[in-house]
Amino acid sequence: MELITVRELFKEKEKFAGKEVTVGGWIRSVRDSKTFGFIVLSDGTYFETLQVVYHDKMENFAEVSKLNVGSAIIVKGELTLTPDAKQPFEIQATEIIIEGKSTSDYPLQKKRHSMEYLRTISHLRPRTNTFQAVFRVRSLIAYAIHKFFQERDFVYVHTPIITGSDAEGAGEMFRVTTLDLDNLPMGEDGKVDNSKDFFGKATNLTVSGQLNGETYAMAFKNIYTFGPTFRAENSNTTRHAAEFWMIEPEIAFADLEDNMDLAEAMLKYIINYVLENAPEEMAFFNQFIDKELIERLKGVAGSDFGRVSYTEAIELLKEHNDEFDYKVSWGCDLQTEHERYLTEKIFKRPVFVTDYPKDIKAFYMKLNEDGKTVAAMDCLVPGIGEIIGGSQREEDYDLLTGRMKELGLNEADYDFYLDLRKYGSTRHAGFGLGFERCVMYLTGMSNIRDVIPFPRTVGNCEL
Amino acid sequence: MELITVRELFKEKEKFAGKEVTVGGWIRSVRDSKTFGFIVLSDGTYFETLQVVYHDKMENFAEVSKLNVGSAIIVKGELTLTPDAKQPFEIQATEIIIEGKSTSDYPLQKKRHSMEYLRTISHLRPRTNTFQAVFRVRSLIAYAIHKFFQERDFVYVHTPIITGSDAEGAGEMFRVTTLDLDNLPMGEDGKVDNSKDFFGKATNLTVSGQLNGETYAMAFKNIYTFGPTFRAENSNTTRHAAEFWMIEPEIAFADLEDNMDLAEAMLKYIINYVLENAPEEMAFFNQFIDKELIERLKGVAGSDFGRVSYTEAIELLKEHNDEFDYKVSWGCDLQTEHERYLTEKIFKRPVFVTDYPKDIKAFYMKLNEDGKTVAAMDCLVPGIGEIIGGSQREEDYDLLTGRMKELGLNEADYDFYLDLRKYGSTRHAGFGLGFERCVMYLTGMSNIRDVIPFPRTVGNCEL
Numbered sequence: 001m002e003l004i005t006v007r008e009l010f011k012e013k014e015k016f017a018g019k020e021v022t023v024g025g026w027i028r029s030v031r032d033s034k035t036f037g038f039i040v041l042s043d044g045t046y047f048e049t050l051q052v053v054y055h056d057k058m059e060n061f062a063e064v065s066k067l068n069v070g071s072a073i074i075v076k077g078e079l080t081l082t083p084d085a086k087q088p089f090e091i092q093a094t095e096i097i098i099e100g101k102s103t104s105d106y107p108l109q110k111k112r113h114s115m116e117y118l119r120t121i122s123h124l125r126p127r128t129n130t131f132q133a134v135f136r137v138r139s140l141i142a143y144a145i146h147k148f149f150q151e152r153d154f155v156y157v158h159t160p161i162i163t164g165s166d167a168e169g170a171g172e173m174f175r176v177t178t179l180d181l182d183n184l185p186m187g188e189d190g191k192v193d194n195s196k197d198f199f200g201k202a203t204n205l206t207v208s209g210q211l212n213g214e215t216y217a218m219a220f221k222n223i224y225t226f227g228p229t230f231r232a233e234n235s236n237t238t239r240h241a242a243e244f245w246m247i248e249p250e251i252a253f254a255d256l257e258d259n260m261d262l263a264e265a266m267l268k269y270i271i272n273y274v275l276e277n278a279p280e281e282m283a284f285f286n287q288f289i290d291k292e293l294i295e296r297l298k299g300v301a302g303s304d305f306g307r308v309s310y311t312e313a314i315e316l317l318k319e320h321n322d323e324f325d326y327k328v329s330w331g332c333d334l335q336t337e338h339e340r341y342l343t344e345k346i347f348k349r350p351v352f353v354t355d356y357p358k359d360i361k362a363f364y365m366k367l368n369e370d371g372k373t374v375a376a377m378d379c380l381v382p383g384i385g386e387i388i389g390g391s392q393r394e395e396d397y398d399l400l401t402g403r404m405k406e407l408g409l410n411e412a413d414y415d416f417y418l419d420l421r422k423y424g425s426t427r428h429a430g431f432g433l434g435f436e437r438c439v440m441y442l443t444g445m446s447n448i449r450d451v452i453p454f455p456r457t458v459g460n461c462e463l
Numbered sequence: 464m465e466l467i468t469v470r471e472l473f474k475e476k477e478k479f480a481g482k483e484v485t486v487g488g489w490i491r492s493v494r495d496s497k498t499f500g501f502i503v504l505s506d507g508t509y510f511e512t513l514q515v516v517y518h519d520k521m522e523n524f525a526e527v528s529k530l531n532v533g534s535a536i537i538v539k540g541e542l543t544l545t546p547d548a549k550q551p552f553e554i555q556a557t558e559i560i561i562e563g564k565s566t567s568d569y570p571l572q573k574k575r576h577s578m579e580y581l582r583t584i585s586h587l588r589p590r591t592n593t594f595q596a597v598f599r600v601r602s603l604i605a606y607a608i609h610k611f612f613q614e615r616d617f618v619y620v621h622t623p624i625i626t627g628s629d630a631e632g633a634g635e636m637f638r639v640t641t642l643d644l645d646n647l648p649m650g651e652d653g654k655v656d657n658s659k660d661f662f663g664k665a666t667n668l669t670v671s672g673q674l675n676g677e678t679y680a681m682a683f684k685n686i687y688t689f690g691p692t693f694r695a696e697n698s699n700t701t702r703h704a705a706e707f708w709m710i711e712p713e714i715a716f717a718d719l720e721d722n723m724d725l726a727e728a729m730l731k732y733i734i735n736y737v738l739e740n741a742p743e744e745m746a747f748f749n750q751f752i753d754k755e756l757i758e759r760l761k762g763v764a765g766s767d768f769g770r771v772s773y774t775e776a777i778e779l780l781k782e783h784n785d786e787f788d789y790k791v792s793w794g795c796d797l798q799t800e801h802e803r804y805l806t807e808k809i810f811k812r813p814v815f816v817t818d819y820p821k822d823i824k825a826f827y828m829k830l831n832e833d834g835k836t837v838a839a840m841d842c843l844v845p846g847i848g849e850i851i852g853g854s855q856r857e858e859d860y861d862l863l864t865g866r867m868k869e870l871g872l873n874e875a876d877y878d879f880y881l882d883l884r885k886y887g888s889t890r891h892a893g894f895g896l897g898f899e900r901c902v903m904y905l906t907g908m909s910n911i912r913d914v915i916p917f918p919r920t921v922g923n924c925e926l
Binding site for chain 1: 466468470487488489490506507508533534535537562563564565566569570585586587589590594595598599601602605606609613616618619620621622623624625626627628635637638639640641642644645647654655661662663664666668675678679681682683684685690691693695697705706708715716858879880882883884885886887888889890915916917919921922923924925926
């Protein structure tokens with residue numbers, strides 16, 4: 001079928017003016033008088049809707065006038081510019097083909113629905129303004145991320161989803177199995193015989209692709225992952241999901257400074273890409289979700305990010321300890337209240353906090369010369385706090401295995417990872433960006449359930 | 464660190480000629496005479512390697528000369544054009560910093576290793592020529608797919624990985640659970656009490672995002688998915704993996720013709736993108752993996768794909784039944800031998816086979832007017848057979864539920880899917896492209912384990 005999209009019509013209305021066009025879409029509203037009527041039509045390709053005017057010269061005038069919200073139709077007609085009206089043009093329909101009717105009990109009537117209600121109909125909510133905007137922007141952010149890294153010749157690596165290791169260390173894991181839970185094979189020790197499982201051992205869903213990603217950075221220099229990760233954590237908050245996507249670049253022959261430069265360039269690139277490619281959606285968010293959104297994002301895109309060591313940050317925050325629920329002192333982990341205070345009140349722009357105490361960070365982070373801190377970095381942004389976490393990695397075999405011993409980690413589980421430090425090790429660094437957190441940040445949406453098409457949280461795995 | 468990549472040097476050698484550059488990379492080989500030596504260096508950004516010349520004026524001349532293959536170094540020196548030599552330029556090193564040594568037992572010595580051996584060191588094999596080429600091309604194909612759909616304003620949808628439905632119907636599933644297998648909660652019926660599991664019920668890994676994807680096509684018109692899918696099938700072949708990525712576009716207000724047009728345009732776009740952006744890698748595959756690769760791909764990119772109905776295809780194949788292990792007759796499913804015969808011998812180009820008997824296809828495919836066949840399409844390509852499978856979907860509520868009853872499917876499991884046929888249903892279509900099969904097709908690699916960074920197959924889940 002030769003259909004024109006609503007996006008094409010808006011982008012090139014001059015070209016189509018006075019011409020006959022055919023558009024397919026879903027009815028947002030119909031109102032009719034005796035001899036003519038108006039239809040507001042959405043075809044999902046553009047945030048703005050299309051106005052269709054139809055007349056009683058049509059055979060099915062009465063039938064069209066009775067169509068319910070949500071019905072699918074194909075409209076043929078002439079595009080007429082309407083410079084004096086609210087909308088820039090309309091279609092004077094000569095024919096309307098009814099593809100599929102809707103019903104009067106269609107769950108999305110023309111009124112405001114609560115986010116909570118819309119979550120119960122995740123298969124229909126993308127038809128609303130809010131979720132049209134959210135999920136188109138989500139798609140654009142994903143593409144901006146690929147585009148950013150590919151333009152810089154990074155290699156996209158699909159790290160595995162099912163992992164035989166429980167050594168990723170970032171959280172509670174989901175078990176993956178083909179064993180029949182009602183009829184488990186038992187070993188002689190009275191425990192489940194995992195050797196009978198699909199992979200010949202117990203396997204889980206990944207919590208991070210980083211360790212695998214590092215192996216590819218040691219071959220391609222610059223790589224990134226972009227895939228789903230999982231946490232089986234029993235936390236029912238607005239910011240946690242059991243299944244979410246993560247981007248994890250890893251760069252070789254690079255240190256913490258290079259890592260921060262990369263993270264800063266990436267965030268600015270994403271923001272600019274979305275502001276440029278989804279202006280209608282961003283204006284909608286700014287009007288209905290968060291009045292300061294666009295100003296804040298433009299501020300981030302236009303400022304040089306601050307850089308401050310954890311030790312300095314603690315000194316700065318200590319002066320305001322009376323304003324915090326949790327008082328800070330050297331050695332403590334930063335809470336969201338501290339992070340937001342740093343970026344919103346003290347720096348008034350995004351800021352990297354670097355060189356955290358080694359005891360509050362992961363084993364693979366590079367030990368600094370002070371012997372107390374590691375070359376970690378967290379990127380804090382106004383309105384949210386931490387959005388990116390990363391580090392330079394410990395490339396020294398002896399220091400790394402020493403740290404693993406301190407923490408009681410089993411070296412055999414990390415053979416492949418230690419090989420990287422035996423065979424041509426080099427300074428390298430990387431970070432992780434939670435994709436959904438990034439979408440929340442760019443849209444102003446405050447609940448992670450509303451930026452994931454079909455969210456998975458404790459007790460919730462619908463559709 | 465301000466490093467220039469080998470890719471940049473090759474792309475702009477004139478610009479760098481006579482200038483001092485700094486490059487980090489890994490040693491592929493070293494050979495020295497008394498007063499000078501040669502290093503072949505790879506930094507992973509470009510398929511070609513960099514020649515470095517170093518001299519005994521360097522303090523660490525002896526140490527450098529003893530470096531093992533795989534060592535990481537940083538080289539400073541002047542880029543000198545060498546128009547008469549095999550390589551277009553070399554670096555006359557003034558300084559070599561040793562980042563990380565390798566050892567004499569480095570598993571990748573300068574010789575041919577078997578694919579089987581390299582599979583046992585999946586963390587190191589991307590350092591070899593073959594896997595440098597495979598995994599850069601894999602990355603480029605992934606990007607080409609995003610680029611193709613985004614340029615056409617398709618919305619990228621992350622359909623869920625963990626699913627509460629076992630209704631996707633495409634194969635054996637992996638169970639996902641947080642229950643302690645050694646201490647399962649039992650219900651009164653003596654069976655495992657799945658209500659105690661993380662999501663309050665039994666959940667599995669997805670086998671297809673299509674049904675979820677359709678819900679988004681009914682909101683955005685044109686969408687695509689690109690994510691991991693899973694099959695717990697006990698098949699140990701060169702073409703099956705338990706974890707693989709799939710692309711599933713879905714288009715609304717579109718029929719089977721539109722679907723074929725889209726698939727054909729996509730395949731041609733991917734091929735052209737890779738030929739243009741990875742000429743060195745493709746030349747390597749053509750020389751060492753498959754001598755007809757580039758000619759075949761150019762043929763596909765340059766030809767109009769054939770289109771033939773299943774019924775006509777059966778008539779054509781029947782004439783050659785003496786050449787087949789499995790004889791064809793109307794109603795049978797096509798085997799790879801038939802598919803390849805059609806595309807390689809009869810059509811001598813890619814061909815879509817359409818309108819298969821309904822009994823060998825899925826329940827959601829649109830019934831044709833003949834009542835016997837469905838609007839399915841398989842795309843067959845020379846050298847491999849089926850690479851894409853898709854269909855127009857049944858948009859009629861009564862026909863769809865009728866077909867589900869015939870097949871004994873439980874309607875309650877498909878409530879959300881049937882809603883799409885109640886509220887503004889429209890003709891729509893989609894297809895699935897197995898990403899790894901696509902990578903195999905474009906690289907000539909014959910084992911799926913060699914196009915996945917960390918492959919998962921029966922009994923194998925390493926790293």
